[in-house]
Amino acid sequence: MGCRCSTSRTSTAAAAHAQAKPRCPNRCGDVEIPYPFGTKRGCFLNKDFLITCNDTLNPPKPFLRKSSIEVVNISIDGHLNVMQYTAKVCYDAKGYSVDSNLPYITLSKFTFSRTGNKFVVIGCDSYAYVLGFLGEDRYKSGCTSTCDSLDYVTNGSCVGTGCCQIEIPGGLKELEVEAFSFKNHTKVSSFNPCTYAFVVDQSQFHFTSNYLALGGIRDEFPMVLDWEIITDKTCEEAKICGLNASCDTPKDNTSTSSGYRCKCNKGYEGNPYLSDGCRDVNECEDPSRNNCTHICDNIPGSYTCRCRKGFHGDGRKDGGGCTPNQYTVIKVALGVGISFVVAIMSISWLHFLWTRRRHMKLKEKFFEQNGGSILRQELSKLHGQSSEKAKIFTEEEIKTVTNNYADVIGCGGSGNVYKGFLPDRTPVAVKKSKFVDQAKIDEFINELVVVLQINRRNVVRLLGCCLETQVPLLVYEFVGNGTLFEHIHKKGNLSWERRLRITAETAGVLSYLHSETNVPIIHRDVKSANILLDENCTPKVSDFGASKLVPIDAIQNCTVVQGTLGYLDPEYLQTCKLTDKSDVYSFGVVLVELLTGKMALLSDKPEEERSLAMNFLSSLKQNRLLEILDNRIVNDGNKQQLKEVAKLAARCISVRGEERPTMKEVSLELQGRLSLMSNGQYYLRDNVESNGVQETEYFTSTFYECRNGIGSHTTPTDGYDSVQQLELMAFDYER
Structure with missing residues (x-):
């Protein structure tokens, strides 16, 4: 090679x-x-x-x-690169030579360079000699390279382990390389049973262990020759060099040499062996070639320096340089100062105008991109109170409200929530999403208009939005008592009556969204973390970012399933068909959370038992309900009601959507259970049964509630069977 x-x-x-x-x-x-x-x-x-x-x-x-x-x-500086074959000898495991090559080269007037070359031997069982003549004397030198394993060979190191190298003397005109082996091939034949030797240009050779692999050595390597002009006259007599050049004796030449080389004089460059080969260098064209501080003037073979007008001195960096005249200093300083100030002010003002204009165009682009014009048109069609309160905020207003996004009160995979205050000091929560689907902006605006019209006590009120940012910002009322998730799993401070009231009011909200709005709304991400509690523990449903508007009796086919694992409807997950029964399933999981005090995904269970819903159904089927209920809400007076609410939860989390009740049915039943608890009916039934008396009738065609000491008379909720309200059945879970 x-x-x-x-x-x-x-x-x-x-x-x-x-x-x-x-x-x-x-x-x-x-x-x-x-x-x-x-x-x-x-x-x-x-x-x-x-x-x-x-x-x-x-x-x-x-x-x-x-x-x-x-x-x-x-x-032309006296060096010549030529190619020379590599000396090689290879042996088999028995010690027989199977391949060899011993190169020999003779030069007439040129010599092998001492400073440019190295003699190199490569192998793991190897030694070699380099031979030649220095004048009339025979020269011979050698080098040995051994290694037992490639593990000991270091790349770049040529000191005897796999590789060795030595210098060769100057003046050699004849070169012979001989390669040998110690014939200890039983250890090294597995990777390379060969010896390689060559003289090589040391700037072109870097040893690596790859050279020890079979076929890893080149057939040829470059070497450096020194050349000079041999004459029995002096260099000047022989007229070896051209104009503007001088003779030079090689520094690495032998003492018997009568050869010469030429070099261009200082300030000239080119080929000194041609009559007009050395040409003047214009040092003034290249600043690195002159020492002038101001003005450079080229002259044959050199250059001169001088100062420009208004300065005095020799103009050289290595001399006195150039010093400005006194009046020039003041004039220049004043001019530079004024120019600098004007330039800075102009640049700053232009930059400010450019940045402001660019930012305004960007805000306009985002506003249109996020459906701002469509939203304005839709809001103008609304004449109710909700539309009057809904506001489209500017980006500057949002920064003022949130103190430049200083107070982060929530963060998650979909975005961050910041606390802020309106000018009237009303606290708000500003939600900033991480991304928005530009292909569904019209749908987003439509849903935004619908949500703005929802005016329910148990829904977190949307106060407005900002569309001048890359992703829309939504401004909600601030609910500061944490989430239902935190109260169940971290604080654990909710009584059963309060839990039942929270579920009843939440079910009422979902029932309203499903059946009482102009276009039914499916929340699609019902979970305890999306139910906020105010200071009175009144639940407020939040986060309508994944909600869908679905016409009555329609089934929404989705390309991407959205929701939270543990709360996600398995039928929706499998078929991608979204219905209002998907919210029923998610609500059922929240109801099970309130009953058991456990999270929707049970991390301490085996993988097949991690779903709280499936674990709950299994416990009911095995009549182990009391084992899974939260001990903090179980007492002698409410076990029967807990069983009935558990039965309702089981219906909600049925795998088949058609077997689940509607949210309206769920809401009515929970309101009935809550009314019975307020009247003490469950407590009475448990006490009666504990005394062995079987009651089948109650005097409850009406209910009384006491709030703040004032009695109010209400009739049973429409559509709810009062007999069914009062009948206390033994729990028998069936599917």
């Missing part, structure tokens, strides 16, 4: 002027051929500098004279 390289020894400036003799080819393939080298008669200095260009190859390749030594780079 061959190698082509470009040496880094040639400077950029030299490369730019490394031209050939006039009317002579300056390239062979990819390699530049500068004078004193050449490929044709009259183009090279003498036969030692003849380059044979083999143009039958693709691309053409240059060779030294008529030899097989391929040239890959020529630099």
Whole structure:
């Protein structure tokens, strides 16, 4: 495997002027051929500098004279890169040689570079020699490389473990490389039973353990030759160098050498071997080449510095530089100061106007994008109290209300909630979603208008919205006593009567949404965390972000199922068909939470038993209801009512939607149970049964409630069977 390289020894400036003799080819393939080298008669200095260009190859390749030594780079600073074969010897496990190659190279006038090359030996059972002549004396040196395992070989390290290297002396004109093995192949034949040796340009070689793999070594490596012009005259007598150039004796030459090299004088660059090859460098074009502080004037071979008008001095960085005249300092300082102030003020004002205009356009874009115009039209059609209270806030108003979003009172996967105060100090909650579906903006606005019209005590009132931000902001009334979830699972301070009242009022709200609004509303995310409690523990249903408007008797097909695991209707989850019975299921799970005090997902249960709903149904079926009920609400006077509410909850969380009651039916039944509790009927029944008396009739065609010491007379709720209200049946769960 061959190698082509470009040496880094040639400077950029030299490369730019490394031209050939006039009317002579300056390239062979990819390699530049500068004078004193050449490929044709009259183009090279003498036969030692003849380059044979083999143009039958693709691309053409240059060779030294008529030899097989391929040239890959020529630099006019006295170095030449050529390719040389790798010495190799390989053995089988019995110690027999199976492959070998021992290269030999002889040069006429050029020598192998001492500073540019290294002699390298690679192998794990290997040693090799490099041989040659220094004048009339025979030279021989060697290097040994061993290793028992590749684990001990370090990339970049060539000190004897897998790789060793030594320097070669300067002045060698003949080079022979011999590779050998200690023939201890039983340990190393598994990865490479070979020895490799070569002289290589050290800037082009970096040892890695890959070289020890079979086939990992190149067939050729580049090496560096030193060239010079040999003459028995002096350099000046032989007129080796051109104009504006001088002779130079190579520093790494041998003491017997009579060779010379040329270099361009200071301030010139190019090919010093051509008569006019060294050309003046214009130091003033490149600031890095001169030391002038103000004005640079180029002269042949150098440059001069001077100061511009209003300054005095030598104008040099390494000298006195340029000092401004006294009046100039004041004038310049004043002008600069005024200009700077004017520029800063102008830029600031333009930036302010540009930022303000850009922000206004962005707000207008968001307002239209979020359906602002549609919402305005819809609100203008409303003439009730709700529309008067609903407000479209500006972004600046929201920032003022929330004190620039300073007080975060809630955060979740869908967004954050911030507390704020209206100008009249009314507390509000501002909900900022993380994203909005732009494809459903019309639907969002329609639902927003409907929710704005809901004026129920048990619904968190929507006061308005802001559509000037990337996602709409919703402004709700502030309910500050936490969520039902927190009161059940963290505080545990709710009595059974209060729990029953919360469920009855919540069921009333859902019944209203399903059957009493112009277009039925399915909440779609009923859960204890979305039921807020005020200071009187009055429930308020919140978070209508996932709600859907569904025409009467219609089934909503959804492409994406939305809701919360544990509360999600299994029939909706399986079929993607949303009905009002989906809310009934979720409400049933909340009812079970209130009965058991347990979370909707039971993390301490096996995976198949983690659903509270399924766990609850299983307990009812096995007549273990009292075992799963919350001990904090069970007493001798309410067990029968707990059983009946549990029966209602079981109907709500039925797997099949058609078996579930409607929210209106649920609301009526819970209101009836609450009325019985207010009248003490369940307490009476439990006491009567405990005394062995079987009561079948009660005098309760009417109910009395005492609130704040004032009695009020009400009749049983319409549609609710008063006999069924008062009949206390033994609980028998059936499906």
